[in-house]
Amino acid sequence: MPSASASRKTQEKPREVMDAVEDYAKERYGVSSMIQSQEKSDRVLVRVSDLTVQKADEVVWVRARVHTSRAKGKQCFLVLRQQQFNVQALVAVGDHASKQMVKFAANINKESIVDVEGVVRKVNQKIGSCTQQDVELHVQKIYVISLAEPRLPLQLDDAIRPEVEGEEEGRATVNQDTRLDNRVIDLRTSTSQAVFRLQSGICHLFRETLINKGFVEIQTPKIISAASEGGANVFTVSYFKNNAYLAQSPQLYKQMCICADFEKVFCIGPVFRAEDSNTHRHLTEFVGLDIEMAFNYHYHEVVEEIADTLVQIFKGLQERFQTEIQTVNKQFPCEPFKFLEPTLRLEYCEALAMLREAGIEMGDEEDLSTPNEKLLGRLVKEKYDTDFYILDKYPLAVRPFYTMPDPRNSKQSNSYDMFMRGEEILSGAQRIHDPQLLTERALHHGIDLEKIKAYIDSFRFGAPPHAGGGIGLERVTMLFLGLHNIRQTSMFPRDPKRLTP
């Protein structure tokens, strides 16, 4: 408690303050001793976001960071920040503050955490630079709770500056490696706070929707004994005296849960890809939002559930996270995300026709390249005015061995991708639930049956028809907000060149 440690506080004041014996405010400021849970306190700390005209003339305690400070004669203006919110505070020589106290306040290092007692005062002119525009805090006491070092590796104001403005005006912005190397500070910006609060909301909306639909959450192992789909792009783990692997997806386990009668399952967890891809949208570790579901007669029953789940997420974000969306838009301007109800579903051959009409040459059984994916997104947006759509009936040749062939066209399959702003966010399919057909298709793909024996055996004791898909959380966050690099939507991203922090 600040009040309990006056002697230590005094010791830590700068020498010139010590010399000023006549300081009548000396008990009203200082560096507090480390909070080690010395004693409990009834003191109520008010949230910065609650500092409004309703609290005018009240005396309140606030804990916040010193965002900026500016001394001006006998006054010092502080901006106190708490997450996305900030308020102006004034320390002025008078009854409560001495000259020394103003100087102390002006010298507190930026990003330090302070406890401030002050009176909430209505202001005549709105304070444009703060979220709390109608009031300021007239400081009566100020104690440093945690002192930041004087030199910050990056400036928060630089970190939230729109890049265009930075380039145009020659003002500093912060490059990505500096941000990621100093992530603890970069995550404090209003933009980062908004991005990751919205991301937490995506997970919440995903689960809320699925639990309401009767899905069960499962937990699947990440350490696996065999690299299932051929063994490419898998990380190897030393497991006691043997080797094991990190799961590239929970698919096998989701499917086993369907064979074990859980009927509709989902899971959220890390997914690992040992791909040496250094692009704007690949990570070596990302978060998968996975769905698997038994259906009755047609895999579109599942496609509709997945699409509806995504629509519920989009709606929920637009309803509950408007502040966060607008905060991110200030730094990264972007059109609002558009979607249709029901979701637009195109067949692969229709997409091919659209691309060919736009001058692209592609074979019937050729997969979409990244540029063609993006072009298709633009064509779809022009024609249908949606940023979200389903591409159904992929060529069988470009999908994994466990994909159910289309019974009406042997070159097609019951598989689909979903796209946001022209980039893939989900890949899925009806899975083969018949062990005999699964064996045939694995052999056709040249897969060693011995390695997938346990997988095939899962279907030998009665398996319902089922389909599913996996969504990349970081991609959904990035594309919903119209950001351009997946490292902006992963708190601690992992790529071939980055393993820290």
Place this chain on the structure above:
Amino acid sequence: MPSASASRKTQEKPREVMDAVEDYAKERYGVSSMIQSQEKSDRVLVRVSDLTVQKADEVVWVRARVHTSRAKGKQCFLVLRQQQFNVQALVAVGDHASKQMVKFAANINKESIVDVEGVVRKVNQKIGSCTQQDVELHVQKIYVISLAEPRLPLQLDDAIRPEVEGEEEGRATVNQDTRLDNRVIDLRTSTSQAVFRLQSGICHLFRETLINKGFVEIQTPKIISAASEGGANVFTVSYFKNNAYLAQSPQLYKQMCICADFEKVFCIGPVFRAEDSNTHRHLTEFVGLDIEMAFNYHYHEVVEEIADTLVQIFKGLQERFQTEIQTVNKQFPCEPFKFLEPTLRLEYCEALAMLREAGIEMGDEEDLSTPNEKLLGRLVKEKYDTDFYILDKYPLAVRPFYTMPDPRNSKQSNSYDMFMRGEEILSGAQRIHDPQLLTERALHHGIDLEKIKAYIDSFRFGAPPHAGGGIGLERVTMLFLGLHNIRQTSMFPRDPKRLTP
């Protein structure tokens, strides 16, 4: 669709059926062709749990597994199972069923999935062996949707037999390795269905409670560059041309989020421990429910939030999962889980006194052994009538270097464990948020400062006091239900000897 594939069905009927040219019911049964999403259907499939007297005399379609079948003259009784629910079905020679159809039904392999059309009939005497006791289904059509192989590696009825009964009567039970080797079938039992539905509920209640308290969900990386706490018990991963490690806990990242102003965070994810422990309660990969929270003046603010979260989980389970609890109790009888509000909090020295009174010799700075932990649980239950309590103020010597020392007693620390039925489910503490003290404590523990530089640096730019803890999901499930092995509450458990399925 069954009706669309009469010719294939006919081909797949046993030869003797083929010979019986006079079969007047031949379109009413058979093996359906594989559901490959040939066409959509408006047919409504009714849930087995909805087959009650309210539906008496209605004709319904049901998809379910053949749990058992028993032919008896011109009749065949089937038990149809859907997850935890089952109903009796009767195929009897008459207008709808021929002799051949009864024989076909009687010969369907157990665990096969069938589509059945039947009339719901009220029964005069309750059917004690089924969950739907007041009705049976009079079958008019039956098609096999997915045929199980004839020999099952384990019998579901054996798998749910209480062990005592098995031993007493000499009837078969199923040992753990057989269960785990054939997990897809073992997970179909009513007990497994209940265990994992309840586990899904624990995750849901955990998040629901924390989101209501204003916590933000975070995602933390599992692949890390340095083995933080000394490097013992860490799995090594080959990461392109270097080595990396699997995170033993998300703690560092949770703390970084606190330093980054997220204030209250939680995460659910896999945790990896390369310990060669072959006990009833250790896994090499388990699911951590992790909490970290900034506090104002005393770490008990956090302890109370965590304890309340667990209490909300216990209450929610007892309110929403009574059916599941009772289902598990049938196989594994157990006293209901008891807890107090507010949660009992004992200090370590009080626990020592209780143990010493019970004849145990222990030093003041000695950690609790597993037997002493269990004994303490029994003593606490006797004295306070609770299965859940907090043990606070552990000796500093037995806790990690980042644990905040108690300011009033240099041999104690601001740390705590929480226990269910005498076993630890959570370990936590106030963390040191001051880089200087953290450095001192790391040196005292002989830790190489170079290896934890990034960790210590996280606290250099202003860090709020904070505390947290990690909960083991499988342990909470096991101990709440009074089970005795953690492999019962992990769908696909990993231990030093098991990596499959």
